[in-house]
Amino acid sequence: MKIQFKITNMTCTSCALVNEKSLLKAKGVTSAKVDFKSGLAEVEFDETTISQKHIKELITNNGYGVI
Numbered sequence: 001m002k003i004q005f006k007i008t009n010m011t012c013t014s015c016a017l018v019n020e021k022s023l024l025k026a027k028g029v030t031s032a033k034v035d036f037k038s039g040l041a042e043v044e045f046d047e048t049t050i051s052q053k054h055i056k057e058l059i060t061n062n063g064y065g066v067i
């Protein structure tokens, strides 16, 4: 499954990298791209292993917002 959502509060490209890395580290996530400029996150994952809610929690746990 593939989802797109927006991440808020990112101030630079390393914020995007931090979020991208934590997404990629999560079990069940097969691909993750975070664009700093647009704030857009694109995540592909196996929904039998990880939920959308959990994916978004990874971002909020890093101190960023999710829309």
Ligand SMILES: [Cu+2]
Pocket (backbone or CB within 6 Å): 010, 011, 012, 013, 014, 015, 016
């Ligand atoms: Cu930053």
